[in-house]
Amino acid sequence: MSDYAYIVLIPLLPLASFLLLGLFGRKYFTKSAGIIGTLALLASTAIALMAARQYFFIDGKVAGAYHQIIAFKYTWLAFSPGVSIDMGIVIDPISVMMLVVVSFVSLMVHMFSLGYMKGEERFATYYAYLGLFTFSMLGLVLSVNIFQVYLFWELVGVSSFLLIGYYYEKPTAVAASKKAFIVTRFADLGFLIGILILGFYSGTLDISTLIHKLTAVQSPEYIAITTAGFLGASALTWALVLVFIGGAGKSAMFPLHIWLPDAMEGPTPVSALIHAATMVVAGVYLVARLFPVFSMDATALQVVTYIGAFSALLAAIIACTQTDIKRVLAFSTMSQIGYMMFALGVSKQVGEQGLGYMASMFHLFNHAFFKSLLFLCAGAVIHLVHSNEIKDMGGLRKLMPITHIAFLIACLAIAGVPPFAGFFSKEEILLAAFNANKLIYGVALFTAALTAFYMFRLYFSIFWSKESAHHETHHEGTVSMKIPLIILAVCTIGVGFIPFAKLVTADGAALETHIDILFSLAPVGLTLIAILIAARLYKQQNEGPQKIADALGVFYRVVSRKFYMDELYLFITKKIIFPLIGKPIAWIDRNIVDGCMNALAAITVKISGWIKGMQSGKVQGYALYFFGGVTLLAILFIYVWK
Amino acid sequence: MNSLSEIPLAHILFVSTALFFIGMYGLFTRKNLVTLLMAIELMLNSVNINFVAFNKYLYPGKLDGIFFSLFIITIAAAEAAVAIAIIINLYRSHQSIDVDDATEMKY
Numbered sequence: 129m130s131d132y133a134y135i136v137l138i139p140l141l142p143l144a145s146f147l148l149l150g151l152f153g154r155k156y157f158t159k160s161a162g163i164i165g166t167l168a169l170l171a172s173t174a175i176a177l178m179a180a181r182q183y184f185f186i187d188g189k190v191a192g193a194y195h196q197i198i199a200f201k202y203t204w205l206a207f208s209p210g211v212s213i214d215m216g217i218v219i220d221p222i223s224v225m226m227l228v229v230v231s232f233v234s235l236m237v238h239m240f241s242l243g244y245m246k247g248e249e250r251f252a253t254y255y256a257y258l259g260l261f262t263f264s265m266l267g268l269v270l271s272v273n274i275f276q277v278y279l280f281w282e283l284v285g286v287s288s289f290l291l292i293g294y295y296y297e298k299p300t301a302v303a304a305s306k307k308a309f310i311v312t313r314f315a316d317l318g319f320l321i322g323i324l325i326l327g328f329y330s331g332t333l334d335i336s337t338l339i340h341k342l343t344a345v346q347s348p349e350y351i352a353i354t355t356a357g358f359l360g361a362s363a364l365t366w367a368l369v370l371v372f373i374g375g376a377g378k379s380a381m382f383p384l385h386i387w388l389p390d391a392m393e394g395p396t397p398v399s400a401l402i403h404a405a406t407m408v409v410a411g412v413y414l415v416a417r418l419f420p421v422f423s424m425d426a427t428a429l430q431v432v433t434y435i436g437a438f439s440a441l442l443a444a445i446i447a448c449t450q451t452d453i454k455r456v457l458a459f460s461t462m463s464q465i466g467y468m469m470f471a472l473g474v475s476k477q478v479g480e481q482g483l484g485y486m487a488s489m490f491h492l493f494n495h496a497f498f499k500s501l502l503f504l505c506a507g508a509v510i511h512l513v514h515s516n517e518i519k520d521m522g523g524l525r526k527l528m529p530i531t532h533i534a535f536l537i538a539c540l541a542i543a544g545v546p547p548f549a550g551f552f553s554k555e556e557i558l559l560a561a562f563n564a565n566k567l568i569y570g571v572a573l574f575t576a577a578l579t580a581f582y583m584f585r586l587y588f589s590i591f592w593s594k595e596s597a598h599h600e601t602h603h604e605g606t607v608s609m610k611i612p613l614i615i616l617a618v619c620t621i622g623v624g625f626i627p628f629a630k631l632v633t634a635d636g637a638a639l640e641t642h643i644d645i646l647f648s649l650a651p652v653g654l655t656l657i658a659i660l661i662a663a664r665l666y667k668q669q670n671e672g673p674q675k676i677a678d679a680l681g682v683f684y685r686v687v688s689r690k691f692y693m694d695e696l697y698l699f700i701t702k703k704i705i706f707p708l709i710g711k712p713i714a715w716i717d718r719n720i721v722d723g724c725m726n727a728l729a730a731i732t733v734k735i736s737g738w739i740k741g742m743q744s745g746k747v748q749g750y751a752l753y754f755f756g757g758v759t760l761l762a763i764l765f766i767y768v769w770k
Numbered sequence: 771m772n773s774l775s776e777i778p779l780a781h782i783l784f785v786s787t788a789l790f791f792i793g794m795y796g797l798f799t800r801k802n803l804v805t806l807l808m809a810i811e812l813m814l815n816s817v818n819i820n821f822v823a824f825n826k827y828l829y830p831g832k833l834d835g836i837f838f839s840l841f842i843i844t845i846a847a848a849e850a851a852v853a854i855a856i857i858i859n860l861y862r863s864h865q866s867i868d869v870d871d872a873t874e875m876k877y
Contacts, residue, residue, distance in 0.1 A: 740877040743876050745873035745877075748797070748798055748869060751798070752798060
């Protein structure tokens with residue numbers, strides 16, 4: 129085993145960039161902030177790729193399986209022997225994979241933003257926030273301790289909040305950032321309780337020790353956590369479901385997804401980085417990180433599976449009706465993350481049955497590339513059109529050829545058309561679902577077709593449809609905006625061919641996979657049919673879509689309003705929680721809790737008012753007290769204490 | 771000596787007690803600082819009378835009580851010097867030696 133301690137540089141470089149730009153950026157680096165941030169990320173990415181090469185191809189394998197290496201560990205807070213909060217770096221297939229994904233996508237976004245955010249007043253602040261986000265996300269994936277995960281988890285939430293609210297002059301952006309923060313914080317409460325339950329029963333917060341203790345069926349910890357129960361489920365189930373709620377909050381799973389569409393108020397490159405490729409998969413990563421424990425509990429896995437599948441379907445249906453380009457992409461992100469979730473849910477820990485785990489990670493990896501590409505393309509389009517609405521676009525293929533091709537590639541990839549990236553991972557996911565649960569498979573298949581439909585609806589509406597209303601005066605954006613598009617497009621074609629099954633699996637051992645042509649017929653066929661339908665409806669401007677919408681009537685309206693989820697949340701919070709719980713609690717707080725304190729203070733003031741009268745400054749008064757005291761003592765000594 | 775010994779102790783104690791409470795009355799009712807000082811002197815002297823009387827009547831062969839009264843006289847002299855110095859300074863700063871005019875040292 130060789131030394132991996134240099135990996136610590138990968139998160140520290142963005143941190144350094146954050147500190148430098150955050151503290152001095154607005155004064156000294158107003159122009160060069162972008163270059164500084166990008167260079168820091170370039171170095172990080174290079175180191176990450178180096179680490180990946182070293183781990184996967186040189187010395188990560190022991191006896192045919194990739195094993196876990198703790199490269200660095202520092203005990204930060206020791207509560208008792210065994211229970212401590214550590215800061216460290218864990219090297220295993222998924223963390224190395226995430227390192228590459230996060231640093232690479234972040235680099236692309238840094239580069240793209242050079243052009244996209246040019247001339248912004250708070251340019252340096254923007255790059256500082258990006259650095260903070262990248263640092264926290266990298267810290268999160270490298271965590272050795274479940275509490276370290278939690279710390280970085282919150283940091284990620286904060287940086288996401290800052291970036292969504294970047295345009296803080298816009299009330300909608302402010303509202304969106306608050307919404308995102310509150311919803312994810314609410315979910316994090318579940319995560320924290322889950323951590324505490326796990327930590328309580330296993331007596332440790334260290335992830336590998338925890339997994340080790342809770343996966344041995346004979347260990348006293350495992351027996352304790354499975355026999356303890358609450359409301360008909362074991363403590364293990366509760367803990368895992370609570371941890372999953374935390375993950376579902378960050379990963380925008382139903383019913384905690386409501387923040388993600390609104391999060392699109394942030395700058396588009398930020399959406400590409402945070403709300404498409406990296407932060408939102410943190411929930412998937414968390415489940416994967418604790419997967420050995422999850423695999424011990426069928427109920428928790430069922431929850432993961434059904435919530436994942438339902439979210440995938442729901443988001444895909446909503447995405448078909450949205451007219452804001454970024455919102456369509458947001459719902460597609462939610463849908464794809466649903467895929468990853470249920471793929472994990474149907475998986476098992478060991479051997480051939482671990483296909484779902486591998487497929488989920490593979491899809492995460494591919495998704496990061498094509499979804500960030502989609503968002504960056506959307507960014508380029510918005511940069512040109514100055515609008516998010518599909519109806520303001522159309523016929524852009526001649527004006528922005530590179531964006532057009534890149535977007536097409538990404539659409540094909542997300543739709544799962546061979547040989548693009550999404551095909552391979554989606555195929556594995558479908559296969560895993562097929563082997564485990566036919567219902568889930570059906571949902572997944574239908575969702576895949578819907579995905580193809582709404583992506584190509586978007587594609588045709590933006591680049592074909594009507595003649596462009598924009599003229600030659602516009603151009604595609606700067607070189608720094610085109611390069612990331614090209615790089616990501618190439619990646620989107622290429623990454624599908626990475627032999628992922630040999631590298632990232634649940635138990636570290638290589639997995640045999642093969643593409644079964646017969647199995648692929650159904651999804652690919654459905655996808656192609658969906659694309660053709662989309663082409664027919666949206667390639668030329670016609671009455672078709674409107675007619676279908678009218679025919680669906682109420683259903684269409686309900687879907688386009690996102691199933692009234694936001695309204696439902698508002699109703700619950702404004703009409704139920706605020707008046708029935710919030711107001712009484714506020715009253716108790718103001719009148720009883722504060723009242724007690726105020727009364728104490730008032731009584732103290734009153735008493736001290738009386739007492740201070742004794743210190744009148746009049747010498748004769750003091751003399752009187754003195755004589756009084758002497759007399760009292762005399763009486764005591766003479767008559768009482770004889 | 772004989773004529774003195776015919777006065778009972780109780781009479782002398784009555785005088786000293788009267789003196790003490792006259793002093794105390796003066797201390798609490800008068801406002802002029804010099805008068806207050808005089809009242810304190812009265813109280814000290816009533817104590818002196820007590821010492822001398824008890825020495826004379828209860829322990830005729832000893833001198834302890836007399837020594838004590840000598841000490842008290844000495845201290846009273848010193849105290850008068852200090853007190854008058856204070857009073858003069860107070861007069862300089864407040865233009866008054868009324869005890870009610872010097873009440874700054876309070877809460």
